[in-house]
Amino acid sequence: MKIPWPKEFEAVAELVGVKGPKAELVVLGALLRGRAKAVYDSLDGAGGKTTGEAVAERLAAEFGSPVDGEDAPQKFRLARLPVDGGPLVLAVELTRLLRRALPSLDEESEAQLLASQFVESVPATVSQQLKLVNAAQPMDISELAKVTRQLMTRTVAPVGCEKQEMSNVEKKIEELEREIAAIQVNNKRNDKCYACGGTGHWKINCPTRRRRRYVRRYNECSFYPRNLGIVALVDRGAVYTRVNINERDLVCLIDTGAAVSLIGKEQCKRIKPCTLAVHTIGGHMLEVFGVSNSIVKLGDAEINFPFVVTTSLSRPILGADFLKEVKAIVDLRNGKVVTKYGSLTIHESSEVAEIRVAADVSSKKPNIHELCKKYAKLFTGDGEPYGLCDRVKHEIPIKNSRVNIFASRRVPVHLEAEVNRQVQEMLKEGIIEEADSPYSSPVLLVKKPNGKYRFCVDFRELNNITDLKPCAMPTVVETLDRLQNATVFTVLDLRSGYWQLPIKQSDRSKTAFTVRDKQYQFKRMPFGLAGAPFTFRRLMTLLLKNLDNVEVYGDDVVVYSQTEADHIKHVEAVLKRIDEFGLRINKDKSQIAKSSVTLLGHKVGNGEIKPLPEKILTIKNIAVPNSKRKLRQFLGRAAFYSRFVKNFNEIAAPLYKLLSGTKFTWTDTAEQTFNRIKNMLDDRQMTLRLLEPGRLFTVATDASDHGIGAVLSQADRVVEYASSHPLNRSIQPSKRSV
Structure with a gap:
């Protein structure tokens, strides 16, 4: 790794009159400090002739090591305005650390991240003013450094006076303590202090001892934990997301710089007392009531996670400890926090996050919100009824008339309870019914990444004897290519789309499966049938017939428009048709009126994919x-x-x-x-x-x-x-x- 300091040192040495390699080495040894000085001394004491090239090579190897690079993110996050340096020094240091931590970061992201961190690295009084100035007119780090220098010339005197005043008060208190102790000497001449050796008082009352407060502090914040993925940090302000905590949908602040996660007293149930002390970035201590083990729902997973309970907190804060626990990847460019349990949508403001159906491009036009309210019954979630459309029914034609008895598969004993639970849920929701059929496909449970199980029926034998009726199916590329010139997008995810289609009465028996001593069959079209994608495609073709600016892939309906006004018309036409067909939309997975959307493994928007x-x-x-x-x-x-x-x-x-x-x-x-x-x-x-x-x-x-x-x-x-x-x-x- 090449570093520029050797050439700079030689140029300065020549300028000030230091001539010759030996003289340069002597001056270099006098200037180095800390770890660099230790490296220099180790070479000097190793015997033999130490050359300038050897010193430069050894220093480059020492400070260019991978370990040094790993420490750069932490140093970047914890960097503060140096006492013996100005804002320009801080700007140079932040730039050096960021380029060492993220060498492949693009220029735009680098500039925005540097500006954001610089504002956090200066004193709180200056930081607040910088945020106001930067909000009115965004600046790069060099411009922020100049403004900071101007602001500090106005505020440095009061700050210095305040520190001096506090120092004087402390001295006065110490003098008073000594005077009080001296007054008591006459009454307690035989008392001896084992702290200072004086008489007239005991060790516990010695004025020379400063009272210590034993407080457990959380000051082990790092830039981001090393196993916490960060993708293209380009956002300047706070970001929020909706998370279900303790059975409540709460808007939470994502703060990767916070060591612990916080929650308000009214947002949790049981609180265990503790002796923690939590400080804000400005040095203020928060009032802590204790720790609450809260249930956080991410996707299908439920996580028991300890939050620190405090007051004066309008919204929970998801800190680095929580993000590390769920192995989060914070992707501000694409507006997502990806965890091992699923993804969360990021919002740039808490107000946007409060809206269940976010409309980021139409905030000035409430029509899209009125439209969503008008068709609110179509947007459902877990625990709510599925839709049912009988305009298309799934058929299972068999190639021959002979009935095949498929081999059964035993369910492991420890999973029988889970199988029975899911069967009862499907019975309750009208997905299956009891049966008496000559067919019987084996049942199996497939473990999902979140640890839960997906109920599956192995229809491979049935598929082998099914006479398929295929139809044209679009590819991912074809679907994406049709989103031409669009600036506004809506993605409607049909909730468990297959389960919203019935199976023809005479073909239900072919989907039969057995659980212990009972047999069941599907009333709705299950996953795994060879002809299911074709049947669903026929329904989608019928659903979207004669509708403009709409495409469908699988159970995702994509509405795209060039203007917001047109988009409202296009979305309303689609919602009206969905209502007529009796279908239902997954409210948690849909994206309404956005300038960019996640679709088929891609990010689409702003004319790009x-x-x-x-x-x-x-x-x-x-x-x-x-x-x-x-x-x-x-x-x-x-x-x-x-x-x-x-x-x-x-x-x-x-x-x-x-x-x-x-x-x-x-x-x-x-x-x-x-x-x-x-x-x-x-x-x-x-x-x-x-x-x-x-x-x-x-x-x-x-x-x-x-x-x-x-x-x-x-x-x-x-x-x-x-x-x-x-x-x-x-x-x-x-x-x-x-």
């Missing part, structure tokens, strides 16, 4: 494959985003070649290709332009012995990459130039 960071991170975390099956899985997941990467298939050709041979042998070339593909998958750079009808397209092509590549663009911005890899044949020179 990009993959979700958590999806890319999952691919990057895949271990080196040790079989063809695992290699095929890796290539399948990575190739899903090949349209974002130039010459993907040509680059991945060595890995595809491993799939064609009879023996799997992992080579150095395969290792290099594997790592290269991972490095290419960078969500910050994988951005494509949405198609714009009417604009000129440009196609650039290229070919080599290893593959063919092409780039489709509009106005010098890439719309899509394409490539292929001819494994078993070479490309003729005449065709390369075509």
Whole structure:
């Protein structure tokens, strides 16, 4: 790692008249301090001749180590205005630490994060004024440093006077304590103090002893815990999210700089007393009542987590301890907090978070809110009835008339109670009914990432004898390409869409399954049937017939418009049709009237489309494959985003070649290709332009012995990459130039 200080030192040394390598070494040794001085002394005392190059190389190795880089985030977060330096010194230090902590951060994100941290690093009195100034006119860190210098010239005198005044008061108190002790000497001449050696008082009353307060403090805050992923921090202010805590939906502040998570007294149930002391960033101590073990719901998981209970708290604070517990990835660019239990939506203000159906692009036009209120009955959640549409019924035609008796599968004893519980829930909700059928498919429970179980029926044998009636199904790329010129989006997630369709009465018996001594069959279309996607697609085609600016993929209905006024009309038409069909929408997974939305593993908005960071991170975390099956899985997941990467298939050709041979042998070339593909998958750079009808397209092509590549663009911005890899044949020179 190259660092600029050696050249700067030589230039200064020459300027002040220090000549010769020996003289420079002597001056350098006198100037170094702390850890750097220890490194210098170790070289000087090791014997032999110490040269300037050796010292520079040793210092570079010491301060450029990975451990030093890991400490940079913590130092960045805890950096404060130095006593012996000014705002400009702080600005330079913050810039150095951030570039060391996040070397690949883009310029815009770096500037915003530096400005945000600088405001937090100056004294509280100056920080409040900076926030007001910066809110009116956003500034970079150098401009903030200049303003801070001006503000401090006005406030430094009062602060200094206050400190001096406190110092004088403390001295007066000490003098009074000594005088009181001296007055008592006459009455207690035989009393001896074992603290100061004087007489007339005891050790416990000695005026030379300062009373100590034993307080447990939480001051181990770090920038962000090392296992807490941070993706593209570009936000300037506080961010909020909705979380269910103690069976209440609460708007919470996300504060990665807070060491502990806080909650108000009225928002928790049982409080255990404790002796904690919690200080704010301004040094004020909060009144703490104790700790409350609260139930936090994330997705399908329930987490028992201790919150510190305090007063003067309008909203709970999710601190670094909670974010570390749920292994959070804070993605402010895409407005999400991704945890191991599911994702939370980030809002830029608590007012927006209070609205269950957020409308971030239409805050000035309440029509979208009125529209959502008008169709409020369509938005349902857990515990509420499912919709039912009988305009399309699922059929299961069999290829032959012979009834097959499918093999059963025993449910493990320790899971029988869970199976019975879920069966009773489905009976209550009208999803299944008791049966007497010659068919019987096996039941199994699949463990979900959150530790809970999904009830599944293995319909593979039934699917093998089913006569399918396929229909045209859209691809992800086709769906995304149709969102042309749109600026406002709504994504309506049909709640458990399959369960809102009935099965034809005569075909219900074919879905039968047995739990212990009872048999059941599905009344609604279950997951796992081979023909289910086609039936659901037919319903969606009928549902959205003659409606403009709407697409559907699976159970996601996407409404897109160029203006807010048009969007209200388009959304109302879709909601009206959904109401007529008797369907219901998942209120927790829908996105209403947004400038950008999460759709089919992508972030779409502002004329761009990009993959979700958590999806890319999952691919990057895949271990080196040790079989063809695992290699095929890796290539399948990575190739899903090949349209974002130039010459993907040509680059991945060595890995595809491993799939064609009879023996799997992992080579150095395969290792290099594997790592290269991972490095290419960078969500910050994988951005494509949405198609714009009417604009000129440009196609650039290229070919080599290893593959063919092409780039489709509009106005010098890439719309899509394409490539292929001819494994078993070479490309003729005449065709390369075509």
